[in-house]
Amino acid sequence: GAGVSQTPSNKVTEKGKYVELRCDPISGHTALYWYRQSLGQGPEFLIYFQGTGAADDSGLPNDRFFAVRPEGSVSTLKIQRTERGDSAVYLCASSLLGRVGTGELFFGEGSRLTVL
Amino acid sequence: GESVGLHLPTLSVQEGDNSIINCAYSNSASDYFIWYKQESGKGPQFIIDIRSNMDKRQGQRVTVLLNKTVKHLSLQIAATQPGDSAVYFCAEILSNAGGTSYGKLTFGQGTILTVHP
Numbered sequence: 001g002a003g004v005s006q007t008p009s010n011k012v013t014e015k016g017k018y019v020e021l022r023c024d025p026i027s028g029h030t031a032l033y034w035y036r037q038s039l040g041q042g043p044e045f046l047i048y049f050q051g052t053g054a055a056d057d058s059g060l061p062n063d064r065f066f067a068v069r070p071e072g073s074v075s076t077l078k079i080q081r082t083e084r085g086d087s088a089v090y091l092c093a094s095s096l097l098g099r100v101g102t103g104e105l106f107f108g109e110g111s112r113l114t115v116l
Numbered sequence: 117g118e119s120v121g122l123h124l125p126t127l128s129v130q131e132g133d134n135s136i137i138n139c140a141y142s143n144s145a146s147d148y149f150i151w152y153k154q155e156s157g158k159g160p161q162f163i164i165d166i167r168s169n170m171d172k173r174q175g176q177r178v179t180v181l182l183n184k185t186v187k188h189l190s191l192q193i194a195a196t197q198p199g200d201s202a203v204y205f206c207a208e209i210l211s212n213a214g215g216t217s218y219g220k221l222t223f224g225q226g227t228i229l230t231v232h233p
Contacts, residue, residue, distance in 0.1 A: 004159070031218065031219060033219045033220075035221075040225070040226075041223075041225060041226075042205045042207070042223025042224050042225055042226055043160065043205075043221070043223050044223070045220050045221060045222070048218060048219060048220060050218075055218070056218075056220060059220075091159050091160070093159070093219060095218075095219055104150070104162035104165065105162065105219045105221070106162075107159030107160050107161070108159050109157065109158050109159050110158075110159055
């Protein structure tokens with residue numbers, strides 16, 4: 001498709017399990033971002049990739065969270081030993097270049113994670 | 117820490133009226149602001165943006181006003197339609213030393229706009 005694609009759209013898991021969330025950005029977009037959105041809140045920045053490298057991972061809450069983008073396109077957000085507080089919608093966004101000021105971020109529809 | 121916040125969590129208007137959604141920001145160094153619309157079950161959708169060296173910018177049916185003196189941002193929607201019903205977020209970016217703004221946005225909590233036919 002033409003937009004940012006995220007899978008799964010919904011994921012229910014048990015506390016302590018490992019989870020992977022996938023993001024397929026718009027073709028040709030070099031910049032990719034992960035955000036987390038809790039109910040009733042605005043999205044919170046997690047990590048930013050420029051190409052294959054994480055240019056800014058300052059938003060990752062702790063070392064249970066990790067993200068990769070090995071070929072500079074698809075990215076996977078990995079959460080180890082999930083906790084109930086990890087329940088949220090995880091949003092992925094991409095932009096043509098890193099410079100948001102010349103355009104905008106395109107967001108996917110998100111992956112809703114529920115940790116029981 | 118510094119954050120972006122909204123004055124009104126909900127706004128109800130009649131179809132055809134003009135809507136004004138407000139946002140207060142606290143980081144005076146932020147130099148780029150964006151308004152997003154988010155419908156239920158979807159990701160945020162870009163509406164309009166403005167740089168800190170401007171005080172007004174117009175798009176199609178939307179206008180963003182920036183008042184740096186009081187650190188206030190507003191989104192005006194003309195002739196509001198039922199399809200405008202959504203949550204609206206303002207977001208800010210602080211450019212790096214080179215003047216480039218990348219997508220590390222700080223979002224506010226959101227305003228729910230409901231448009232009645």
